[in-house]
Amino acid sequence: MQKITSEMLIQKACDLLENKTVNRVLGWKTGEFAYDITPAVFSDCESVKAEFVFNDFCGANFSKYLVKETAKSDGKILVFLKPCDTYSFNQLLTEHRFNRDNVYVVGIPCEGMVDINKAKKIVGDGIVGVSSKGDDIVVETLYDGDVTVDAKSVLAERCMACKSKKCVAYDELMGENGEVIESNRFDEVQRLENMTEDERFAFWQSELSKCIRCNACRDICPACTCEKCVFDNPNSGVENKAVSDSFEEKMFHVIRAFHVAGRCTDCGECSRVCPQNIPLHLLNRKFIKDINEFYGEYQAGEVAGSRAPLVDYTTDDIEASDAVKKGDESNA
Amino acid sequence: MRKCELKNLDLVFEKISESALLYLPVEGENGADYKKWEKGVKLSKSLNTNKSPKDFFFPQSEDLMEFKTSGKEIEVVDTRNSKEDFVVFGVRACDVKSFEILDRVFLSEPCDSYYADRRQHGIIISMACTRPSETCFCQTFGIDAASPVGDISCWKTEDSVYFDGNSEKGKKLLETISSLMEECDSKAVEEQKSKTAEIMKKLPLANLTADKFGGGKTEEFFNDPAWAELSQACLGCGTCTFVCPTCQCYDIKDYNTGKGVIRFRCWDSCMYSDFTKMAHGNSRNSQTERFRQRFMHKLVYFPENNEGIFGCVGCGRCMNKCPISMNIVKVMKKLGGKTNE
Numbered sequence: 001m002q003k004i005t006s007e008m009l010i011q012k013a014c015d016l017l018e019n020k021t022v023n024r025v026l027g028w029k030t031g032e033f034a035y036d037i038t039p040a041v042f043s044d045c046e047s048v049k050a051e052f053v054f055n056d057f058c059g060a061n062f063s064k065y066l067v068k069e070t071a072k073s074d075g076k077i078l079v080f081l082k083p084c085d086t087y088s089f090n091q092l093l094t095e096h097r098f099n100r101d102n103v104y105v106v107g108i109p110c111e112g113m114v115d116i117n118k119a120k121k122i123v124g125d126g127i128v129g130v131s132s133k134g135d136d137i138v139v140e141t142l143y144d145g146d147v148t149v150d151a152k153s154v155l156a157e158r159c160m161a162c163k164s165k166k167c168v169a170y171d172e173l174m175g176e177n178g179e180v181i182e183s184n185r186f187d188e189v190q191r192l193e194n195m196t197e198d199e200r201f202a203f204w205q206s207e208l209s210k211c212i213r214c215n216a217c218r219d220i221c222p223a224c225t226c227e228k229c230v231f232d233n234p235n236s237g238v239e240n241k242a243v244s245d246s247f248e249e250k251m252f253h254v255i256r257a258f259h260v261a262g263r264c265t266d267c268g269e270c271s272r273v274c275p276q277n278i279p280l281h282l283l284n285r286k287f288i289k290d291i292n293e294f295y296g297e298y299q300a301g302e303v304a305g306s307r308a309p310l311v312d313y314t315t316d317d318i319e320a321s322d323a324v325k326k327g328d329e330s331n332a
Numbered sequence: 333m334r335k336c337e338l339k340n341l342d343l344v345f346e347k348i349s350e351s352a353l354l355y356l357p358v359e360g361e362n363g364a365d366y367k368k369w370e371k372g373v374k375l376s377k378s379l380n381t382n383k384s385p386k387d388f389f390f391p392q393s394e395d396l397m398e399f400k401t402s403g404k405e406i407e408v409v410d411t412r413n414s415k416e417d418f419v420v421f422g423v424r425a426c427d428v429k430s431f432e433i434l435d436r437v438f439l440s441e442p443c444d445s446y447y448a449d450r451r452q453h454g455i456i457i458s459m460a461c462t463r464p465s466e467t468c469f470c471q472t473f474g475i476d477a478a479s480p481v482g483d484i485s486c487w488k489t490e491d492s493v494y495f496d497g498n499s500e501k502g503k504k505l506l507e508t509i510s511s512l513m514e515e516c517d518s519k520a521v522e523e524q525k526s527k528t529a530e531i532m533k534k535l536p537l538a539n540l541t542a543d544k545f546g547g548g549k550t551e552e553f554f555n556d557p558a559w560a561e562l563s564q565a566c567l568g569c570g571t572c573t574f575v576c577p578t579c580q581c582y583d584i585k586d587y588n589t590g591k592g593v594i595r596f597r598c599w600d601s602c603m604y605s606d607f608t609k610m611a612h613g614n615s616r617n618s619q620t621e622r623f624r625q626r627f628m629h630k631l632v633y634f635p636e637n638n639e640g641i642f643g644c645v646g647c648g649r650c651m652n653k654c655p656i657s658m659n660i661v662k663v664m665k666k667l668g669g670k671t672n673e
Contacts, residue, residue: 032536033466036657039565060656065565117362125379125465128536142534143463212383212392214601216569216655232605240606241570241583242393242598273655275382275571277362 001111001132001151004174006054009080012106012174013052014045016078022104023075026065028058034130035116039065041077054080056132059113059156061269063088064222070102077103082110083178084162086169087265087301088222093169094305095263097225107167109175112151112159117277119154123147158268158281161185168302185266189285208250210276213241217253217270217280223260257283262291262310265301294318294326333521334506334513335494344493345369345421347509352417352455355388357381366420379465380424384577384649388420389450390434392574393598396446396584400592411594415449419505421457425480426470426647428458430577433645436638437580455501458482460521462528467648469537469661475645478528487521494521537646537661544668547636553628558666563623565656570601572650572659573626578643581607602626627663 013025025048029040035057042048062079066089069077081089086107093100119127119139126142137154139147152160163185165178192200215231218224231240231252238251266288270280291298295309295317309317318326336344348354349369357376358367364376366385395411431451438447458480461468470477479485483502487494495513497503532538545553573579583600586593600607602625608615616622634643650659 031657032651032661036651036659038657038662040561041564125463128466142466142531212570212574214570214574215604216567216571219567219569220655234606234609239585239598241600241604242585242596273567273569273571275575275653 001056001114001135001137002054003111004054004108006052008174009054009106009108010048010052013042013048013078016104016106017045017048021076022078023073024069024077025052026062026069026077026079027052028054028060033128035114035119035127041069054108056111056114056130056137056151057116058082059272061085061088061220061222061267063092064220064225066103067092067097067225070098074102076101078106079103080106080108081167081170082108083165083167084110084158084265084267086167087164087299088267089169089301090304091263091265091301092222092225094301095225105170105172107170107173107177109165109167109178110159112162113156114151114154115156115272118156119149122149122153156268156272157279158271161187163266163299169304185285186289188279188282189289192282192286204250207278208253210278211243211253212276213243213252214275215240216273216275218256220269220273221256221260222265222267222269223263224256253278253280253283257287260284261287262298262308263300264288265299290327294323333494333496333516333518334510335492335516335520336513338488338491338493340512341375341493343512344509345373345375346371347512348419348421348505351508352419352505354419354421356421369421375422379461379463379468380427380647380649382649382653383575384430384647385420385423385427386430386434386577388418388454389431389447390438390580390582390599393596394446396595396597398589398592398594406592412446412449415453417453417455419455419457422459422486423456423480423482424459424461424647425475425477426468426645427577428456428480428482429470429473429475429645430647431456433578433634433638433641433643434580436641455484455505456482457484457486457502460485460487460524460528462488462524462531464528464531464535465648466536467651468535469540469646469648471532471535471538472540472542472646473642473644477532478525487524489520489524492520494518540661540664541668542631542642542644542664545631545635545642545664546640547632549632550628550636553632553667554624556667559624560620562658562663562666563620566603566619566623566658567655568603568605568619568622569655570599570603571653571655573601573603574599575649575653577645577647577649578630579626602629627660630660631664 016022025042027042028037029051030053031037037057039060063085123139123141127139128142129140131138135151136148137151141147161183162181163183164180166180167177230236231238264284268281274280291309298309345354354369355366356369357364358373359376364378364381366381398409398411400407438444460480461477464477481498483499484506485496485498495506497506581600582597584597586595602622616625630643635641644660
């Protein structure tokens with residue numbers, strides 16, 4: 001599916017390492033199978049050649065790793081960013097979370113990533129290899145030989161509602177830059193808004209009660225970069241790992257959604273990593289939709305340094321009472 | 333050995349649930365999970381459940397006791413409910429083995445009475461695997477996926493389900509459902525076992541061994557520089573520990589109800605920054621140290637204290653669920669060297 005190949009990125013990484021533009025490379029490392037790819041920092045061309053990979057399973061958003069990585073060394077680190085990752089990158093810059101001078105960004109196009117769980121649903125367990133062939137994905141299985149599936153049928157949920165193929169931050173681009181897309185990403189939010197209050201409560205009750213408090217959604221989230229999360233503070237009186245109180249489970253996710261409102265770029269990592277498959281991104285999307293409706297279209301991370309509506313006062317701002325009224329109307 | 337026709341399995345479930353709560357893997361929108369059986373609920377066809385069955389004996393959160401205050405009086409209340417008997421059907425070989433590992437922790441002196449109560453009231457009906465996944469590596473730890481030994485062992489073929497009682501309570505339960513079954517020989521089961529054994533040899537992780545690890549290897553591995561690289565991308569979330577059937581660490585905390593205190597315990601994760609935090613601070617300050625703890629515990633410390641038994645059963649859940657796809661297999665291959673493959 002991807003038009004950019006591992007070989008092209010390996011070449012680029014080695015060139016930049018050898019001409020000393022960068023001293024490290026943040027990239028994807030091969031695993032046991034085609035799909036279990038781990039983010040990794042490479043420091044020489046030899047290891048890049050041996051283990052770097054780029055394929056349809058390179059979904060991980062690297063932007064947040066830059067906070068930690070740029071603090072480690074003075075030299076530049078090369079990072080390959082897909083269009084949606086570049087929005088998180090800009091948002092982190094806006095929040096002064098790392099030094100831009102310590103990063104060399106190569107923007108790469110993305111054709112959408114494959115969700116291995118969707119593939120498993122179609123072909124079953126025993127996937128030993130996956131390769132892409134045009135618009136098809138060929139899955140090599142233990143039990144049924146090679147199974148060819150339409151790439152669209154295994155595309156990750158977030159990629160089906162892709163908002164942009166445009167890299168909004170880069171030092172150089174590979175291939176041509178894409179465009180912002182008219183996406184259908186608010187359809188599901190609309191569906192929830194159309195529910196009655198009781199139905200919506202029941203929906204979230206059933207979804208959030210699946211939560212096992214692993215905190216993966218928070219830990220992966222590029223908008224969650226507090227050095228000490230309130231939920232990790234034993235003195236805060238809130239619990240970060242017990243599932244004993246269903247109220248607190250909901251509070252955790254609702255508080256988190258409020259905290260990232262206006263800063264969430266809708267990268268979808270929270271839902272990708274959730275081991276319980278809770279559609280957490282829908283909470284954030286509701287905030288994005290509301291902000292768009294109340295304050296005018298705003299995309300977090302589109303421009304580094306932009307002032308988000310929630311932290312910017314203008315005399316045209318909607319009155320709080322009107323916002324509440326509108327909210328009541330749309331939730332009626 | 334006895335068998336019943338597959339189409340009559342629901343009758344078996346119905347009969348069991350007359351005398352005990354019955355739980356079994358049920359297919360959901362995103363894979364299987366253990367659910368209570370009631371009429372109409374169907375056994376999942378998935379290989380295994382998202383979460384392990386350890387919750388049945390060691391729940392993620394449970395109240396231990398309650399302190400009620402009234403004036404200067406403090407009343408201590410045992411919050412345990414009376415325990416009903418329950419049956420867990422369809423437990424795979426890896427998870428059956430995990431109970432042995434948990435038993436070693438919770439049933440050794442001083443015995444954990446909360447856990448022991450549940451073990452006493454629970455009956456495990458194991459189910460042999462026929463289509464293991466690419467992420468399965470139970471054989472690395474000497475587990476036979478084709479012959480798990482629960483209180484009752486169970487094998488499912490295309491048209492029949494075979495039952496064999498092992499423990500006393502298993503045999504007793506089997507008696508109560510025997511009217512739905514007929515006596516049979518073990519020919520079909522033996523055939524299935526050898527077929528599964530052939531498949532096991534072809535699994536991608538078939539040659540993974542744990543020989544390099546075990547008790548007495550702390551010095552060899554503790555300061556290995558590879559830990560830094562392996563833990564580099566770790567988010568410090570608790571996914572691996574919470575889906576793991578053998579992770580057994582917990583925290584005990586007090587919850588102020590306003591009129592007293594509820595003392596509860598909940599699963600802890602060595603991946604969390606407040607893990608084993610004490611008055612003096614934290615004993616493992618970096619994610620690398622916390623990451624190392626998880627794997628050293630499973631591969632070195634646990635076998636050291638438990639006659640060589642490893643703290644991993646090769647279920648593959650961490651391989652499926654880790655957000656960054658780091659897992660014990662990658663750790664074993666990296667630390668054990670190339671010859672470990």
